[in-house]
Amino acid sequence: MGITILGTGRYLPDYVASNQEYETFLDTSDEWIVTRTGMRERRIALDTPVWKMGELAARQALEAAGVTPDEIDLILCTTVTADYRYPSAACLIQGGLGAGRAFAMDVAAACTGSVYALDLARRYLETGDVDTVLLVSTEALSQATDYTDRGAAILFGDGAAAAVLQKGEGLFASALFSEPDLNRHLYCPLPRQALPFGGGIPAREEKALTFMNGREVYKFAVRVMPAAARAACEKAGIAVEELDLIIPHQANLRIIETAAKALQIPMEKICVNIQKYGNTSSASIMLCLDEVIREGRIAPKDQICLVGFGAGFTYGAVVLEYQNKP
Ligand code: COA
Numbered sequence: 005m006g007i008t009i010l011g012t013g014r015y016l017p018d019y020v021a022s023n024q025e026y027e028t029f030l031d032t033s034d035e036w037i038v039t040r041t042g043m044r045e046r047r048i049a050l051d052t053p054v055w056k057m058g059e060l061a062a063r064q065a066l067e068a069a070g071v072t073p074d075e076i077d078l079i080l081c082t083t084v085t086a087d088y089r090y091p092s093a094a095c096l097i098q099g100g101l102g103a104g105r106a107f108a109m110d111v112a113a114a115c116t117g118s119v120y121a122l123d124l125a126r127r128y129l130e131t132g133d134v135d136t137v138l139l140v141s142t143e144a145l146s147q148a149t150d151y152t153d154r155g156a157a158i159l160f161g162d163g164a165a166a167a168v169l170q171k172g173e174g175l176f177a178s179a180l181f182s183e184p185d186l187n188r189h190l191y192c193p194l195p196r197q198a199l200p201f202g203g204g205i206p207a208r209e210e211k212a213l214t215f216m217n218g219r220e221v222y223k224f225a226v227r228v229m230p231a232a233a234r235a236a237c238e239k240a241g242i243a244v245e246e247l248d249l250i251i252p253h254q255a256n257l258r259i260i261e262t263a264a265k266a267l268q269i270p271m272e273k274i275c276v277n278i279q280k281y282g283n284t285s286s287a288s289i290m291l292c293l294d295e296v297i298r299e300g301r302i303a304p305k306d307q308i309c310l311v312g313f314g315a316g317f318t319y320g321a322v323v324l325e326y327q328n329k330p
Contacts, residue, residue, distance in 0.1 A: 005130050007122070008172035008327045010071060012294040013064025014165040015057045015142075016281070017049040021161070030154045037158050042257025046161025046282035049144045053087045055096035057164035058142030062097060065138070065294075069168035073101040076168075077134035079108035080125055082117030082141045082286035084192070084315070085148050086110065097140055106138070115253050115314025116180075117141060117286030122169075122310065122322050123178040129171045140166040141290040145283065148192045150213040159255070160214075161282035165290035174325025175242070175307065179235035181228070182318045189220040190315045225255060228319040229263035233311045236321035242307060244269065247323070249302055253312035254278040254288040263311075275301070285314065302326050 022045050023034035037043055049057060058081060066073065081094035088096075094108035113120040118141045125137040145160035195212040199205040229252060237244050244267050252260050257278050264274050275292040284291060289310050296302050306326045313319035 005126070006172040006174035006176040006325055006327065007126050007129060008170045008330050009297070010168040010170055010328065010330070011065050011067070011069025012165065012167045012297050013061045013066070013068055014163065014291055014294045015060035015064070016163045017047045017052055017057070019048045019050050021046050021048050023158070026158050029151065030157060032154050032158060040258070041159060042278050043158065043282045044279045047163050048146045049162040054083055054085050054142050054144045055087055055093045055100065057144070057162070058093060058097045058140040058166065059100035061142065061164035061166040062101060062138055062140050065166035065168050071136060071168050073103040074105055076103045076106040076136050076138045078125070078128055078137045079103060079106050080121045080137060080139050081108070081110045082113065082121050083110060083143055084112070084114050084117070084285050085144045089194070093142060094140070103138070113314070113318045114316050115255065115285045115288070116312040116316070116318035116320050118289045119178070119310055119312045119320045119322055120180060120318070123180060125169050126176055129169065135170060137169040138166060139169060140164065141287040143285045143287045145285055148214050150211060155218045156214055156216040159283045161284050163281055163284045163287050163291055165287050165294045167290065167293065170330055172327040172330070174305070174327050175240055176322070176324045177236050177240035178320065178322045179232055179239055180320035181232065182316050184316065186220065186224055186317045187315070189217040190317070191215055222256065222259060224317055225259045225313050226262045226266070228313050229259065229311055230266040232313070232319050232321040233267055233309050236309060236323040240323040242323065246307060247273065247309050248306040249273055249275060249296060249308045251275045251289050251292045251296065251308060251310045253314065254281065254292065255283045304328060
């Protein structure tokens with residue numbers, strides 16, 4: 005059993021942070037950023053909450069799908085930058101949409117979130133317990149970025165994208181992984197308050213912002229992206245070269261190019277929009293999916309591979325036959 009992608013949508017904040025703006029507060033340059041990452045701009049949510057961006061992307065996806073909020077059975081939201089510890093971003097989006105029949109939950113798999121959530125959506129659809137899933141990926145990495153750390157600050161941006169999914173006939177296979185051993189290289193702690201117990205336990209000094217060892221993450225990424233894509237293709241019973249399009253997580257253009265080379269896939273078959281939005285964590289693959297559908301870059305029956313990696317360290321890929329009608 006596969007999935008049908010009835011419609012997709014997006015929300016991108018208006019504010020554009022160019023490489024030149026980073027030069028005003030960091031020891032960096034447009035030339036360094038473009039050569040090392042391929043990024044030129046990112047969007048920054050100055051005052052729109054993460055769940056609201058998700059709701060706005062979801063509204064566009066529902067409109068494209070011709071589905072009303074009360075037809076949604078399940079809302080899955082992926083985010084590493086939720087506005088609240090609780091309620092979940094998924095429940096807040098549900099409230100914003102007025103999707104009264106649905107149940108809603110967040111899926112925490114960092115930048116691989118949308119790949120994990122697609123797998124989960126498909127499994128729920130397969131049981132027949134739900135007919136329509138709304139998948140929303142929404143992120144404001146600007147809230148988790150240390151803007152004094154030039155190695156990481158230039159990478160991240162904000163945005164949201166969504167898709168309305170139903171059961172389909174075509175191919176679907178997924179290969180998901182997590183490797184916690186590398187966690188010290190990429191993490192973002194939550195703030196901890198000082199406690200009045202035990203004589204007063206002081207709050208943690210650590211900044212509640214992203215710590216990243218870029219080189220280690222890079223090495224991990226170029227190893228696992230091709231491995232995950234190959235594993236999903238193998239499960240699907242197709243050769244990598246049969247794929248019509250690969251949608252990789254947009255973390256660094258050099259990572260994407262190295263993975264493409266390892267897979268012997270020409271760059272024309274790879275979706276890249278990193279120059280416009282930077283790394284939007286779990287939203288990046290969904291923003292690409294929305295883009296390729298809107299631009300007519302994929303047609304029904306095309307075989308596409310969505311592949312991601314991120315903190316956790318999580319990684320994985322989904323191979324599916326694109327269908328847009330039930
Ligand atoms: N501007 C200018 N110089 C910078 C810089 C910046 N924004 N950031 C780092 N540098 C410097 C470093 O200090 C270092 O200087 P040194 O040689 O004098 O010590 C030099 O550039 C090279 O640093 P390095 O970290 O080796 O660069 P790199 O080629 O590995 O690129 C990243 C750095 C972060 C772009 C790259 O490692 C990367 O993309 N890693 C993966 C990150 C990622 O994907 N994170 C999210 C996971 S979901």
